[in-house]
Amino acid sequence: MKKIIWSVLVGLMSLALLAAAAGYWAVEQVNTYGHTSLILDNSKELDVKPGTTVRQVVRQLAKDGVLSEDWRFKGLLWLHPEMANIRAGLYELTPGETLLSLLDQLHEGKVKNFSLTLVEGQTIAQWQAQLAHQPHLRFQPGAFTRVMAKEHASGRPEGRFFPDTYHYSAGQSADEILTQSYLKMQQELEQAWAQRDKSLPLKTPYDLLTLASIVEKETGQATERGWVAAVFVNRLRKGMRLQTDPTVIYGMGERYRGNITKRDLREKTPYNTYRINGLPPTPIAAPSLASLQAAANPAKVSYLYFVSRNDGSHVFSNTLKEHNRAVNKFQRNQ
Structure with a gap:
């Protein structure tokens, strides 16, 4: 009887060892599967619609040849049940990424981010054209005035939005980005006005914003901005007209074709x-x-004057005589 019992115990232990070995092997297979790199030569977008299950996502990726779908996927969900809960959105798959890292993205909602740079010195019309063609961004005409109305602001939107790089996810509204841009400009303008030279011949922060926009258009040289601003401030103090070409160009609107004529300079806009x-x-x-x-x-x-050297820099002068000499040298080649 003892021998029989011992044989049964040995048999059960052997079965248990075999089961443990099989379980260990299965877990190893599942882990290997989870850490296998996706089959990608280039980055690929994955659009997960609301209501899509993780099994549907993996099935589609297998159909696209990005990974292989087999019994190990069920094992992976058994080991990581939280991965079954995924969030809708546009994701980016990159070469070298594993199935587990993808599932983590889907579970955490780490959607693909896009960047949008609103460039300084450009107009609202230029920004509108850019926004209308920005990938995966919802844009509707009138966005700038709509944002200002929401923030209880009136007037034209030109210059009222801050140029910067903004980030968004697929399907986001341009209004959200422009709200950030508007509030950022109001914040920076308020601070600049508070820290301004109190002797400036400017009455309101809006005057400062207008002057800054002219400075922006007149020079791209960081070292010259203060001098350009000084020229216009000095002219305002003396009651001289600003006589700056960018304002003429802006007033011409779509009629501007790259050149300013004497007739354009005489036109009263x-x-x-x-x-x-x-x-x-x-x-x-x-x-x-x-x-x-x-x-x-x-x-x-x-x-009181400056003229371009045609290399991005300018010659600054105190008198009209000095200015005319610089104009003859750099603009008329005399």
């Missing part, structure tokens, strides 16, 4: 600072933070 006194009625572009700061605190120089 609300923006032609060769014909009007003081600042134009609105900004003419989106100023950068650097231009805002330069307009708020111009350089302490007495310059």
Whole structure:
């Protein structure tokens, strides 16, 4: 009897060992499957619609040849049951990524992010064209004025939005990005106005914004912004017209084709600072933070004129005689 019992115990132990070995093998197979890289040569977008299950996602990826679907996937969900809960959205699959890392993305909702750069010195019209063609971004005409109305602001949107790089996910509304941009500009403008040179001949923060937009359009040289701002401030103080070409171009609108004629300079538009006194009625572009700061605190120089050297830099002059000499040298080749 003892021998029989012993034989049964040995048999049961052997079965248990075999079962343990089989279980260990199965777990190893499942883990190997989970850490196997997806079959990708290039990045691939994965659009998970609301209501889609994780099994449907894996089935589609297997159909696309991105991975193989077999019994080990069920084992993977058994080991990681939380991975069955996934979130809808647009995801990006990258070469070298594993099935487990993909499932983690889907579970955590780590959707693909896109970037949008609203460039300083550009106009609302240019930004609208950019937004209308931005991938995976919902854009409806009137977004800028709609955002301003939501923030209880009135007037034209030109210059009222901050140029910067913004991030969004697929399907997000452009209004959300523009709200960030609008609030950022109001914050930076308020700070620049509070820290301005109190002797500036400017009455409101909006005047500062308008001046900054002209500075932005006149130079891309960081070292010149303060001098350019000083020229315009000095002219305002003396009652001289600003006579800046970018305001003429803005007033021409779609008629501008790359050149300004004498007739254009004589045309009296609300923006032609060769014909009007003081600042134009609105900004003419989106100023950068650097231009805002330069307009708020111009350089302490007495310059009244500047002319381009045709290399991105300018020659600054105190008198009209000096300015004409610079014009002859750099613009007329005399």
